[in-house]
Amino acid sequence: MPQEFNHPEDPPPDFVVVDVETACSSVSSICQIGIVGFRDGAVAFEYETLVDPLDRFSSFNIGIHGITSDHVVGAPTFGAIHAVVDSHLGGRITVAHSNFDKGALGAACLIHDQPMIETTWLDSVRVAKRAWPELPSHRLNVLSRFLGLRHRHHDALSDARAAGMVIVRAIDHTGIDLAGWLAPSRQTGRAPKAAATGPLKGERVAILGAPRDGPLAHRLAAAGARVVASVGMTTTTLVIGNEQPFGRYVTAHAEYRRAEALRREGRAIVILPEDEITARLASG
Known part of the structure:
Protein backbone atom coordinates (compact mmCIF):
# COMPACT_ATOMS: atom_id res chain seq x y z
CA MET A 1 0.00 0.00 0.00
CA ALA A 183 19.37 28.40 -15.55
CA PRO A 184 20.66 27.05 -18.86
CA SER A 185 24.39 26.50 -18.97
CA ARG A 186 26.24 29.19 -20.83
CA GLN A 187 28.17 27.94 -23.85
CA THR A 188 31.73 29.20 -23.62
CA GLY A 189 33.18 30.59 -26.82
CA ARG A 190 36.78 30.83 -27.97
CA ALA A 191 39.28 32.60 -25.78
CA PRO A 192 40.39 36.02 -27.04
CA LYS A 193 43.70 36.19 -28.88
CA ALA A 194 46.63 37.45 -26.84
CA ALA A 195 47.93 40.90 -27.71
CA ALA A 196 51.38 41.00 -29.26
CA THR A 197 52.72 43.09 -26.39
CA GLY A 198 51.79 43.84 -22.80
CA PRO A 199 52.77 43.21 -19.17
CA LEU A 200 51.45 39.62 -19.34
CA LYS A 201 53.14 38.67 -22.61
CA GLY A 202 54.34 35.07 -22.39
CA GLU A 203 51.97 34.19 -19.54
CA ARG A 204 49.55 31.26 -19.88
CA VAL A 205 46.56 32.04 -17.66
CA ALA A 206 43.68 29.77 -16.60
CA ILE A 207 40.54 31.29 -15.11
CA LEU A 208 38.39 29.68 -12.44
CA GLY A 209 34.82 30.93 -12.11
CA ALA A 210 34.58 33.17 -15.17
CA PRO A 211 34.15 32.30 -18.86
CA ARG A 212 37.26 32.19 -20.99
CA ASP A 213 35.58 34.53 -23.49
CA GLY A 214 34.26 36.97 -20.87
CA PRO A 215 35.40 40.44 -19.75
CA LEU A 216 38.15 39.14 -17.46
CA ALA A 217 39.59 36.98 -20.22
CA HIS A 218 39.57 39.92 -22.62
CA ARG A 219 41.43 42.13 -20.11
CA LEU A 220 44.07 39.46 -19.61
CA ALA A 221 44.46 38.87 -23.34
CA ALA A 222 44.73 42.60 -23.98
CA ALA A 223 47.66 42.60 -21.56
CA GLY A 224 49.38 39.91 -23.61
CA ALA A 225 48.33 36.75 -21.74
CA ARG A 226 47.29 33.58 -23.50
CA VAL A 227 44.04 32.44 -21.85
CA VAL A 228 43.98 28.63 -21.61
CA ALA A 229 41.05 26.29 -20.98
CA SER A 230 42.39 24.58 -17.87
CA VAL A 231 45.38 24.29 -15.57
CA GLY A 232 48.21 22.32 -17.16
CA MET A 233 51.95 21.80 -16.96
CA THR A 234 52.68 25.04 -18.82
CA THR A 235 50.13 27.24 -17.00
CA THR A 236 51.80 30.14 -15.22
CA THR A 237 48.82 31.72 -13.45
CA LEU A 238 45.41 30.66 -12.15
CA VAL A 239 43.08 33.63 -11.71
CA ILE A 240 40.08 33.25 -9.38
CA GLY A 241 37.22 35.31 -10.79
CA ASN A 242 35.31 37.62 -8.45
CA GLU A 243 32.01 36.09 -9.50
CA GLN A 244 33.20 32.50 -9.34
CA PRO A 245 30.39 30.22 -8.17
CA PHE A 246 32.36 28.07 -5.76
CA GLY A 247 32.28 30.37 -2.75
CA ARG A 248 34.47 29.45 0.15
CA TYR A 249 34.89 25.98 -1.34
CA VAL A 250 37.07 27.21 -4.20
CA THR A 251 40.07 25.38 -2.72
CA ALA A 252 38.23 22.08 -3.23
CA HIS A 253 37.81 22.64 -6.97
CA ALA A 254 39.81 20.34 -9.23
CA GLU A 255 41.49 23.24 -11.07
CA TYR A 256 42.63 24.84 -7.81
CA ARG A 257 43.93 21.54 -6.46
CA ARG A 258 45.77 20.91 -9.73
CA ALA A 259 47.48 24.30 -9.47
CA GLU A 260 48.48 23.62 -5.87
CA ALA A 261 49.86 20.20 -6.84
CA LEU A 262 51.97 21.78 -9.58
CA ARG A 263 53.31 24.33 -7.10
CA ARG A 264 54.33 21.54 -4.73
CA GLU A 265 56.16 19.90 -7.63
CA GLY A 266 58.16 23.09 -8.08
CA ARG A 267 56.29 24.53 -11.07
CA ALA A 268 56.26 28.32 -11.31
CA ILE A 269 52.50 28.82 -11.13
CA VAL A 270 50.82 31.53 -9.07
CA ILE A 271 47.22 31.73 -7.87
CA LEU A 272 45.71 35.21 -7.80
CA PRO A 273 42.25 36.67 -7.21
CA GLU A 274 40.82 38.76 -10.03
CA ASP A 275 41.03 41.97 -7.98
CA GLU A 276 44.76 41.54 -7.42
CA ILE A 277 45.72 40.92 -11.02
CA THR A 278 43.42 43.76 -12.13
CA ALA A 279 45.14 46.11 -9.68
CA ARG A 280 48.57 45.04 -10.94
CA LEU A 281 47.57 45.75 -14.52
CA ALA A 282 46.14 49.14 -13.56
CA SER A 283 49.33 50.14 -11.75
CA GLY A 284 51.29 49.46 -14.80
Missing part, protein backbone atom coordinates in the same frame (compact mmCIF):
# COMPACT_ATOMS: atom_id res chain seq x y z
CA PRO A 2 1.17 3.57 -0.60
CA GLN A 3 3.04 5.10 2.32
CA GLU A 4 3.19 8.83 2.81
CA PHE A 5 4.78 11.14 5.35
CA ASN A 6 3.24 14.55 4.79
CA HIS A 7 1.52 17.37 6.65
CA PRO A 8 -0.90 19.22 4.34
CA GLU A 9 -0.73 22.38 6.46
CA ASP A 10 3.04 22.70 5.90
CA PRO A 11 4.36 25.22 3.34
CA PRO A 12 5.20 23.81 -0.10
CA PRO A 13 8.63 22.26 -0.68
CA ASP A 14 11.45 24.09 -2.43
CA PHE A 15 11.71 21.12 -4.78
CA VAL A 16 10.63 17.51 -5.04
CA VAL A 17 12.54 14.44 -6.18
CA VAL A 18 11.12 11.43 -7.99
CA ASP A 19 12.62 8.03 -8.70
CA VAL A 20 11.04 4.98 -10.30
CA GLU A 21 11.92 1.34 -10.78
CA THR A 22 10.65 -0.57 -13.81
CA ALA A 23 9.60 -4.18 -14.25
CA CYS A 24 11.17 -4.79 -17.66
CA SER A 25 12.75 -3.09 -20.65
CA SER A 26 9.51 -1.22 -21.34
CA VAL A 27 10.15 2.25 -19.93
CA SER A 28 6.48 2.60 -18.95
CA SER A 29 6.54 -0.50 -16.69
CA ILE A 30 6.84 1.39 -13.39
CA CYS A 31 6.73 -1.03 -10.46
CA GLN A 32 7.83 1.31 -7.66
CA ILE A 33 7.83 5.07 -7.25
CA GLY A 34 9.38 7.22 -4.56
CA ILE A 35 8.84 10.96 -4.13
CA VAL A 36 10.60 13.15 -1.56
CA GLY A 37 9.97 16.85 -0.95
CA PHE A 38 12.76 19.11 0.36
CA ARG A 39 12.40 22.39 2.18
CA ASP A 40 15.27 24.45 3.63
CA GLY A 41 17.74 21.66 2.90
CA ALA A 42 15.83 18.94 4.74
CA VAL A 43 13.22 16.30 3.92
CA ALA A 44 9.73 17.79 4.14
CA PHE A 45 7.65 14.81 3.01
CA GLU A 46 7.98 11.33 1.54
CA TYR A 47 5.69 9.21 -0.61
CA GLU A 48 6.39 5.65 -1.75
CA THR A 49 4.40 2.83 -3.25
CA LEU A 50 4.80 -0.36 -5.21
CA VAL A 51 2.95 -0.23 -8.51
CA ASP A 52 1.33 -2.97 -10.59
CA PRO A 53 2.93 -2.30 -13.99
CA LEU A 54 0.40 -4.42 -15.89
CA ASP A 55 3.46 -5.83 -17.63
CA ARG A 56 5.93 -8.67 -17.28
CA PHE A 57 8.88 -8.73 -14.86
CA SER A 58 12.21 -9.50 -16.48
CA SER A 59 14.92 -11.40 -14.63
CA PHE A 60 17.37 -8.62 -15.46
CA ASN A 61 15.28 -5.93 -13.77
CA ILE A 62 14.47 -8.19 -10.83
CA GLY A 63 18.21 -8.65 -10.36
CA ILE A 64 18.59 -4.87 -10.10
CA HIS A 65 15.84 -3.95 -7.63
CA GLY A 66 14.56 -7.27 -6.27
CA ILE A 67 10.90 -6.50 -6.98
CA THR A 68 8.89 -9.40 -8.44
CA SER A 69 5.32 -9.89 -9.60
CA ASP A 70 4.50 -11.33 -6.17
CA HIS A 71 5.44 -8.04 -4.51
CA VAL A 72 2.92 -6.01 -6.53
CA VAL A 73 -0.12 -8.23 -5.99
CA GLY A 74 -2.84 -5.85 -4.82
CA ALA A 75 -0.70 -2.77 -5.53
CA PRO A 76 -2.30 0.14 -7.41
CA THR A 77 -1.68 0.71 -11.10
CA PHE A 78 -0.01 3.89 -12.30
CA GLY A 79 -3.37 5.12 -13.52
CA ALA A 80 -4.74 4.79 -9.99
CA ILE A 81 -1.95 6.85 -8.41
CA HIS A 82 -1.53 9.39 -11.21
CA ALA A 83 -3.51 12.05 -9.33
CA VAL A 84 -1.35 11.62 -6.22
CA VAL A 85 1.87 11.79 -8.23
CA ASP A 86 0.62 14.86 -10.07
CA SER A 87 -0.31 16.54 -6.78
CA HIS A 88 3.28 16.17 -5.60
CA LEU A 89 5.09 17.05 -8.85
CA GLY A 90 2.72 19.27 -10.80
CA GLY A 91 3.77 22.91 -11.00
CA ARG A 92 6.90 22.34 -8.93
CA ILE A 93 10.62 21.90 -9.49
CA THR A 94 11.18 18.17 -9.87
CA VAL A 95 14.61 16.60 -9.56
CA ALA A 96 15.50 13.24 -11.11
CA HIS A 97 18.88 11.55 -11.38
CA SER A 98 19.18 11.46 -15.20
CA ASN A 99 16.33 11.67 -17.68
CA PHE A 100 15.19 8.07 -17.18
CA ASP A 101 12.53 8.84 -14.58
CA LYS A 102 11.15 11.74 -16.62
CA GLY A 103 10.84 9.44 -19.63
CA ALA A 104 9.27 6.65 -17.59
CA LEU A 105 6.60 8.95 -16.14
CA GLY A 106 5.81 10.35 -19.58
CA ALA A 107 5.53 6.87 -21.09
CA ALA A 108 3.35 5.65 -18.21
CA CYS A 109 1.02 8.63 -18.66
CA LEU A 110 0.58 7.70 -22.32
CA ILE A 111 0.06 3.98 -21.67
CA HIS A 112 -2.48 4.63 -18.92
CA ASP A 113 -4.24 7.41 -20.84
CA GLN A 114 -3.45 10.04 -18.21
CA PRO A 115 -2.49 13.70 -18.77
CA MET A 116 1.19 14.55 -18.77
CA ILE A 117 2.55 15.87 -15.49
CA GLU A 118 3.54 19.51 -15.99
CA THR A 119 6.62 20.22 -13.91
CA THR A 120 10.03 21.90 -14.17
CA TRP A 121 12.72 19.24 -14.41
CA LEU A 122 16.23 19.42 -12.97
CA ASP A 123 18.76 16.65 -13.66
CA SER A 124 20.86 15.93 -10.56
CA VAL A 125 23.48 14.18 -12.71
CA ARG A 126 24.16 17.45 -14.53
CA VAL A 127 24.30 19.27 -11.19
CA ALA A 128 26.74 16.73 -9.72
CA LYS A 129 29.04 16.85 -12.75
CA ARG A 130 29.33 20.61 -12.42
CA ALA A 131 29.66 20.61 -8.64
CA TRP A 132 32.22 17.79 -8.43
CA PRO A 133 33.91 17.48 -11.83
CA GLU A 134 36.83 15.62 -10.29
CA LEU A 135 34.79 12.50 -9.49
CA PRO A 136 35.34 9.51 -11.81
CA SER A 137 31.60 8.74 -11.86
CA HIS A 138 28.41 10.57 -10.99
CA ARG A 139 26.22 7.53 -10.46
CA LEU A 140 23.98 7.86 -7.44
CA ASN A 141 25.70 5.14 -5.41
CA VAL A 142 29.11 6.73 -6.05
CA LEU A 143 27.83 10.17 -5.06
CA SER A 144 26.22 8.75 -1.92
CA ARG A 145 29.51 7.25 -0.78
CA PHE A 146 31.37 10.46 -1.60
CA LEU A 147 28.86 12.59 0.34
CA GLY A 148 28.55 10.13 3.22
CA LEU A 149 24.84 9.45 2.66
CA ARG A 150 22.99 6.38 3.88
CA HIS A 151 21.58 4.91 0.71
CA ARG A 152 19.96 1.71 -0.50
CA HIS A 153 20.61 1.73 -4.24
CA HIS A 154 17.66 0.92 -6.53
CA ASP A 155 15.06 1.43 -3.84
CA ALA A 156 12.94 4.22 -5.30
CA LEU A 157 12.42 6.11 -2.04
CA SER A 158 16.06 5.85 -0.99
CA ASP A 159 17.22 6.87 -4.47
CA ALA A 160 14.92 9.91 -4.42
CA ARG A 161 16.15 10.91 -0.98
CA ALA A 162 19.79 10.57 -2.07
CA ALA A 163 19.28 12.55 -5.29
CA GLY A 164 17.67 15.31 -3.25
CA MET A 165 20.66 15.43 -0.94
CA VAL A 166 22.93 15.72 -3.98
CA ILE A 167 21.09 18.96 -4.80
CA VAL A 168 21.26 20.19 -1.19
CA ARG A 169 24.99 19.47 -0.93
CA ALA A 170 25.71 20.96 -4.37
CA ILE A 171 23.98 24.20 -3.38
CA ASP A 172 26.02 24.34 -0.17
CA HIS A 173 29.27 23.33 -1.91
CA THR A 174 29.11 25.76 -4.82
CA GLY A 175 26.99 28.65 -3.58
CA ILE A 176 24.75 28.26 -6.64
CA ASP A 177 21.11 28.42 -5.57
CA LEU A 178 18.25 26.42 -7.04
CA ALA A 179 17.44 29.12 -9.59
CA GLY A 180 21.07 29.10 -10.68
CA TRP A 181 21.03 25.36 -11.28
CA LEU A 182 17.86 25.71 -13.32
Whole structure:
Protein backbone atom coordinates (compact mmCIF):
# COMPACT_ATOMS: atom_id res chain seq x y z
CA MET A 1 0.00 0.00 0.00
CA PRO A 2 1.17 3.57 -0.60
CA GLN A 3 3.04 5.10 2.32
CA GLU A 4 3.19 8.83 2.81
CA PHE A 5 4.78 11.14 5.35
CA ASN A 6 3.24 14.55 4.79
CA HIS A 7 1.52 17.37 6.65
CA PRO A 8 -0.90 19.22 4.34
CA GLU A 9 -0.73 22.38 6.46
CA ASP A 10 3.04 22.70 5.90
CA PRO A 11 4.36 25.22 3.34
CA PRO A 12 5.20 23.81 -0.10
CA PRO A 13 8.63 22.26 -0.68
CA ASP A 14 11.45 24.09 -2.43
CA PHE A 15 11.71 21.12 -4.78
CA VAL A 16 10.63 17.51 -5.04
CA VAL A 17 12.54 14.44 -6.18
CA VAL A 18 11.12 11.43 -7.99
CA ASP A 19 12.62 8.03 -8.70
CA VAL A 20 11.04 4.98 -10.30
CA GLU A 21 11.92 1.34 -10.78
CA THR A 22 10.65 -0.57 -13.81
CA ALA A 23 9.60 -4.18 -14.25
CA CYS A 24 11.17 -4.79 -17.66
CA SER A 25 12.75 -3.09 -20.65
CA SER A 26 9.51 -1.22 -21.34
CA VAL A 27 10.15 2.25 -19.93
CA SER A 28 6.48 2.60 -18.95
CA SER A 29 6.54 -0.50 -16.69
CA ILE A 30 6.84 1.39 -13.39
CA CYS A 31 6.73 -1.03 -10.46
CA GLN A 32 7.83 1.31 -7.66
CA ILE A 33 7.83 5.07 -7.25
CA GLY A 34 9.38 7.22 -4.56
CA ILE A 35 8.84 10.96 -4.13
CA VAL A 36 10.60 13.15 -1.56
CA GLY A 37 9.97 16.85 -0.95
CA PHE A 38 12.76 19.11 0.36
CA ARG A 39 12.40 22.39 2.18
CA ASP A 40 15.27 24.45 3.63
CA GLY A 41 17.74 21.66 2.90
CA ALA A 42 15.83 18.94 4.74
CA VAL A 43 13.22 16.30 3.92
CA ALA A 44 9.73 17.79 4.14
CA PHE A 45 7.65 14.81 3.01
CA GLU A 46 7.98 11.33 1.54
CA TYR A 47 5.69 9.21 -0.61
CA GLU A 48 6.39 5.65 -1.75
CA THR A 49 4.40 2.83 -3.25
CA LEU A 50 4.80 -0.36 -5.21
CA VAL A 51 2.95 -0.23 -8.51
CA ASP A 52 1.33 -2.97 -10.59
CA PRO A 53 2.93 -2.30 -13.99
CA LEU A 54 0.40 -4.42 -15.89
CA ASP A 55 3.46 -5.83 -17.63
CA ARG A 56 5.93 -8.67 -17.28
CA PHE A 57 8.88 -8.73 -14.86
CA SER A 58 12.21 -9.50 -16.48
CA SER A 59 14.92 -11.40 -14.63
CA PHE A 60 17.37 -8.62 -15.46
CA ASN A 61 15.28 -5.93 -13.77
CA ILE A 62 14.47 -8.19 -10.83
CA GLY A 63 18.21 -8.65 -10.36
CA ILE A 64 18.59 -4.87 -10.10
CA HIS A 65 15.84 -3.95 -7.63
CA GLY A 66 14.56 -7.27 -6.27
CA ILE A 67 10.90 -6.50 -6.98
CA THR A 68 8.89 -9.40 -8.44
CA SER A 69 5.32 -9.89 -9.60
CA ASP A 70 4.50 -11.33 -6.17
CA HIS A 71 5.44 -8.04 -4.51
CA VAL A 72 2.92 -6.01 -6.53
CA VAL A 73 -0.12 -8.23 -5.99
CA GLY A 74 -2.84 -5.85 -4.82
CA ALA A 75 -0.70 -2.77 -5.53
CA PRO A 76 -2.30 0.14 -7.41
CA THR A 77 -1.68 0.71 -11.10
CA PHE A 78 -0.01 3.89 -12.30
CA GLY A 79 -3.37 5.12 -13.52
CA ALA A 80 -4.74 4.79 -9.99
CA ILE A 81 -1.95 6.85 -8.41
CA HIS A 82 -1.53 9.39 -11.21
CA ALA A 83 -3.51 12.05 -9.33
CA VAL A 84 -1.35 11.62 -6.22
CA VAL A 85 1.87 11.79 -8.23
CA ASP A 86 0.62 14.86 -10.07
CA SER A 87 -0.31 16.54 -6.78
CA HIS A 88 3.28 16.17 -5.60
CA LEU A 89 5.09 17.05 -8.85
CA GLY A 90 2.72 19.27 -10.80
CA GLY A 91 3.77 22.91 -11.00
CA ARG A 92 6.90 22.34 -8.93
CA ILE A 93 10.62 21.90 -9.49
CA THR A 94 11.18 18.17 -9.87
CA VAL A 95 14.61 16.60 -9.56
CA ALA A 96 15.50 13.24 -11.11
CA HIS A 97 18.88 11.55 -11.38
CA SER A 98 19.18 11.46 -15.20
CA ASN A 99 16.33 11.67 -17.68
CA PHE A 100 15.19 8.07 -17.18
CA ASP A 101 12.53 8.84 -14.58
CA LYS A 102 11.15 11.74 -16.62
CA GLY A 103 10.84 9.44 -19.63
CA ALA A 104 9.27 6.65 -17.59
CA LEU A 105 6.60 8.95 -16.14
CA GLY A 106 5.81 10.35 -19.58
CA ALA A 107 5.53 6.87 -21.09
CA ALA A 108 3.35 5.65 -18.21
CA CYS A 109 1.02 8.63 -18.66
CA LEU A 110 0.58 7.70 -22.32
CA ILE A 111 0.06 3.98 -21.67
CA HIS A 112 -2.48 4.63 -18.92
CA ASP A 113 -4.24 7.41 -20.84
CA GLN A 114 -3.45 10.04 -18.21
CA PRO A 115 -2.49 13.70 -18.77
CA MET A 116 1.19 14.55 -18.77
CA ILE A 117 2.55 15.87 -15.49
CA GLU A 118 3.54 19.51 -15.99
CA THR A 119 6.62 20.22 -13.91
CA THR A 120 10.03 21.90 -14.17
CA TRP A 121 12.72 19.24 -14.41
CA LEU A 122 16.23 19.42 -12.97
CA ASP A 123 18.76 16.65 -13.66
CA SER A 124 20.86 15.93 -10.56
CA VAL A 125 23.48 14.18 -12.71
CA ARG A 126 24.16 17.45 -14.53
CA VAL A 127 24.30 19.27 -11.19
CA ALA A 128 26.74 16.73 -9.72
CA LYS A 129 29.04 16.85 -12.75
CA ARG A 130 29.33 20.61 -12.42
CA ALA A 131 29.66 20.61 -8.64
CA TRP A 132 32.22 17.79 -8.43
CA PRO A 133 33.91 17.48 -11.83
CA GLU A 134 36.83 15.62 -10.29
CA LEU A 135 34.79 12.50 -9.49
CA PRO A 136 35.34 9.51 -11.81
CA SER A 137 31.60 8.74 -11.86
CA HIS A 138 28.41 10.57 -10.99
CA ARG A 139 26.22 7.53 -10.46
CA LEU A 140 23.98 7.86 -7.44
CA ASN A 141 25.70 5.14 -5.41
CA VAL A 142 29.11 6.73 -6.05
CA LEU A 143 27.83 10.17 -5.06
CA SER A 144 26.22 8.75 -1.92
CA ARG A 145 29.51 7.25 -0.78
CA PHE A 146 31.37 10.46 -1.60
CA LEU A 147 28.86 12.59 0.34
CA GLY A 148 28.55 10.13 3.22
CA LEU A 149 24.84 9.45 2.66
CA ARG A 150 22.99 6.38 3.88
CA HIS A 151 21.58 4.91 0.71
CA ARG A 152 19.96 1.71 -0.50
CA HIS A 153 20.61 1.73 -4.24
CA HIS A 154 17.66 0.92 -6.53
CA ASP A 155 15.06 1.43 -3.84
CA ALA A 156 12.94 4.22 -5.30
CA LEU A 157 12.42 6.11 -2.04
CA SER A 158 16.06 5.85 -0.99
CA ASP A 159 17.22 6.87 -4.47
CA ALA A 160 14.92 9.91 -4.42
CA ARG A 161 16.15 10.91 -0.98
CA ALA A 162 19.79 10.57 -2.07
CA ALA A 163 19.28 12.55 -5.29
CA GLY A 164 17.67 15.31 -3.25
CA MET A 165 20.66 15.43 -0.94
CA VAL A 166 22.93 15.72 -3.98
CA ILE A 167 21.09 18.96 -4.80
CA VAL A 168 21.26 20.19 -1.19
CA ARG A 169 24.99 19.47 -0.93
CA ALA A 170 25.71 20.96 -4.37
CA ILE A 171 23.98 24.20 -3.38
CA ASP A 172 26.02 24.34 -0.17
CA HIS A 173 29.27 23.33 -1.91
CA THR A 174 29.11 25.76 -4.82
CA GLY A 175 26.99 28.65 -3.58
CA ILE A 176 24.75 28.26 -6.64
CA ASP A 177 21.11 28.42 -5.57
CA LEU A 178 18.25 26.42 -7.04
CA ALA A 179 17.44 29.12 -9.59
CA GLY A 180 21.07 29.10 -10.68
CA TRP A 181 21.03 25.36 -11.28
CA LEU A 182 17.86 25.71 -13.32
CA ALA A 183 19.37 28.40 -15.55
CA PRO A 184 20.66 27.05 -18.86
CA SER A 185 24.39 26.50 -18.97
CA ARG A 186 26.24 29.19 -20.83
CA GLN A 187 28.17 27.94 -23.85
CA THR A 188 31.73 29.20 -23.62
CA GLY A 189 33.18 30.59 -26.82
CA ARG A 190 36.78 30.83 -27.97
CA ALA A 191 39.28 32.60 -25.78
CA PRO A 192 40.39 36.02 -27.04
CA LYS A 193 43.70 36.19 -28.88
CA ALA A 194 46.63 37.45 -26.84
CA ALA A 195 47.93 40.90 -27.71
CA ALA A 196 51.38 41.00 -29.26
CA THR A 197 52.72 43.09 -26.39
CA GLY A 198 51.79 43.84 -22.80
CA PRO A 199 52.77 43.21 -19.17
CA LEU A 200 51.45 39.62 -19.34
CA LYS A 201 53.14 38.67 -22.61
CA GLY A 202 54.34 35.07 -22.39
CA GLU A 203 51.97 34.19 -19.54
CA ARG A 204 49.55 31.26 -19.88
CA VAL A 205 46.56 32.04 -17.66
CA ALA A 206 43.68 29.77 -16.60
CA ILE A 207 40.54 31.29 -15.11
CA LEU A 208 38.39 29.68 -12.44
CA GLY A 209 34.82 30.93 -12.11
CA ALA A 210 34.58 33.17 -15.17
CA PRO A 211 34.15 32.30 -18.86
CA ARG A 212 37.26 32.19 -20.99
CA ASP A 213 35.58 34.53 -23.49
CA GLY A 214 34.26 36.97 -20.87
CA PRO A 215 35.40 40.44 -19.75
CA LEU A 216 38.15 39.14 -17.46
CA ALA A 217 39.59 36.98 -20.22
CA HIS A 218 39.57 39.92 -22.62
CA ARG A 219 41.43 42.13 -20.11
CA LEU A 220 44.07 39.46 -19.61
CA ALA A 221 44.46 38.87 -23.34
CA ALA A 222 44.73 42.60 -23.98
CA ALA A 223 47.66 42.60 -21.56
CA GLY A 224 49.38 39.91 -23.61
CA ALA A 225 48.33 36.75 -21.74
CA ARG A 226 47.29 33.58 -23.50
CA VAL A 227 44.04 32.44 -21.85
CA VAL A 228 43.98 28.63 -21.61
CA ALA A 229 41.05 26.29 -20.98
CA SER A 230 42.39 24.58 -17.87
CA VAL A 231 45.38 24.29 -15.57
CA GLY A 232 48.21 22.32 -17.16
CA MET A 233 51.95 21.80 -16.96
CA THR A 234 52.68 25.04 -18.82
CA THR A 235 50.13 27.24 -17.00
CA THR A 236 51.80 30.14 -15.22
CA THR A 237 48.82 31.72 -13.45
CA LEU A 238 45.41 30.66 -12.15
CA VAL A 239 43.08 33.63 -11.71
CA ILE A 240 40.08 33.25 -9.38
CA GLY A 241 37.22 35.31 -10.79
CA ASN A 242 35.31 37.62 -8.45
CA GLU A 243 32.01 36.09 -9.50
CA GLN A 244 33.20 32.50 -9.34
CA PRO A 245 30.39 30.22 -8.17
CA PHE A 246 32.36 28.07 -5.76
CA GLY A 247 32.28 30.37 -2.75
CA ARG A 248 34.47 29.45 0.15
CA TYR A 249 34.89 25.98 -1.34
CA VAL A 250 37.07 27.21 -4.20
CA THR A 251 40.07 25.38 -2.72
CA ALA A 252 38.23 22.08 -3.23
CA HIS A 253 37.81 22.64 -6.97
CA ALA A 254 39.81 20.34 -9.23
CA GLU A 255 41.49 23.24 -11.07
CA TYR A 256 42.63 24.84 -7.81
CA ARG A 257 43.93 21.54 -6.46
CA ARG A 258 45.77 20.91 -9.73
CA ALA A 259 47.48 24.30 -9.47
CA GLU A 260 48.48 23.62 -5.87
CA ALA A 261 49.86 20.20 -6.84
CA LEU A 262 51.97 21.78 -9.58
CA ARG A 263 53.31 24.33 -7.10
CA ARG A 264 54.33 21.54 -4.73
CA GLU A 265 56.16 19.90 -7.63
CA GLY A 266 58.16 23.09 -8.08
CA ARG A 267 56.29 24.53 -11.07
CA ALA A 268 56.26 28.32 -11.31
CA ILE A 269 52.50 28.82 -11.13
CA VAL A 270 50.82 31.53 -9.07
CA ILE A 271 47.22 31.73 -7.87
CA LEU A 272 45.71 35.21 -7.80
CA PRO A 273 42.25 36.67 -7.21
CA GLU A 274 40.82 38.76 -10.03
CA ASP A 275 41.03 41.97 -7.98
CA GLU A 276 44.76 41.54 -7.42
CA ILE A 277 45.72 40.92 -11.02
CA THR A 278 43.42 43.76 -12.13
CA ALA A 279 45.14 46.11 -9.68
CA ARG A 280 48.57 45.04 -10.94
CA LEU A 281 47.57 45.75 -14.52
CA ALA A 282 46.14 49.14 -13.56
CA SER A 283 49.33 50.14 -11.75
CA GLY A 284 51.29 49.46 -14.80
